[in-house]
Amino acid sequence: MRGKFSFLWVIAILFVYTLTSCGSENVSPASCLVYDYVDFKGTLVRVVYDSKDRVVRLEKQxxxxxxxxxxxxxxxxxDEKRTYNxxxxxxxxxxxRFAGDSAIVSVSGGSEGYRLYFDEKGKTIRKVQDTGDEVRFVYNSLGNLESETHYTPDGKLSFELRFFMGNGGQPFYKTPYSGLIFGPEFSCPNRTERINYETGGHRxxxxxQNRYSDSGLLEEVEASRYKDGKLQKKLPRQFFLYSCD
Structure with missing residues (x-):
């Protein structure tokens, strides 16, 4: 296994307020790995990368x-994304199908297609459904996602997602339950990292809490969630296995 990497977070919320920054250690994603974790919905997720750090498979138990x-x-x-039950x-x-600064996405299985628009750096700035629904994306000076705003076909604001990612963390895939998986640019070994947000009138x-091996690979994570300052849920300690074919 080559390089260091930091773990992925699943965030299924409407407003994210603060992600604690982790210092200056730069941790690059491993070249190819299988990454397992459990989110707060109890779903086992596996993300598989190829040798170019591209997601080639995502599995949900x-x-x-x-x-x-x-x-x-x-x-x-x-080129193509296929979804299986x-x-x-x-x-x-x-x-x-890419053409210039946009891509037309055709969808089989009875779903509506959509079109993506990109900026000069190749980041998605708009997603327009065939139904007329639209999503607009805004990035900060570091290139990290800052906000995601959803509009109805008649141009009215539906809802907005806001992200304050500190020193890193660009989303690279959206989960089916409207959360986002984040891959931070760096992390801090053996330090508690926090995500704070408000929703439904509660904080x-x-x-x-990450623990790393001597070589810098993430070995285990303990995760817990607090509601209004009180422990609401604690996940069992999670262990990670890696493979690079």
């Missing part, structure tokens, strides 16, 4: 079923 999404690339761009049946295929804090 829902009960006794393993749902999955597979990604293929062409000319260093996402727990018994391996293909539910839908999303085909990406929440999620704490993650």
């Amino acid at each position: 829902l009960g006794d079923s393993l749902w999955s999404e597979a990604f293929t690339y062409k000319n260093n761009k996402l 727990g018994i391996g049946t293909l539910l839908k295929t999303e085909k990406f 929440f804090e999620e704490r993650f």
Whole structure:
């Protein structure tokens, strides 16, 4: 296994207020790895990367079923995304056709297609559904996502997601339950990291205590969530296995 990396967070909230920054240690993603963790919904998730640090498969253990999404690339761009249910049946295929500063995405399986628009750095700044619904993305000077604003077909504001990521953390994949998986640019060994937010009139804090091996690889995480200052839920200690084929 090459390099160091920091763990992924799943955030399924409307407003995120603060992510504690971790100092100056730069931790690069491992070149290819299988990463397992459990989110606060009790879902086992596995993210598989290729040798170019691209997500090629995402699996979710829902009960006794393993749902999955597979990604293929062409000319260093996402070409196709396929979604399967727990018994391996293909539910839908999303085909990406890039042209200039945008991409048209056609979707099989009865779902509406959409179009993505990119800025000069290749970051997605707009997503427009065939239905007319639109999502706009804003980034800070570091290139990290700052806000995601959703609009109805008639141009009215639906809701907004705000992200204050401190020293890093760009989202690279959206989960089916409207959360975001984040890959921080660096982390701090053996230190509690916190995510604070408010929703439904309550204040929440999620704490993650990381433990690393001598070589710098994440070995285990203890995660807990607090509601209005009181412990609400604590996940069992999570251990991680890696493979690089």
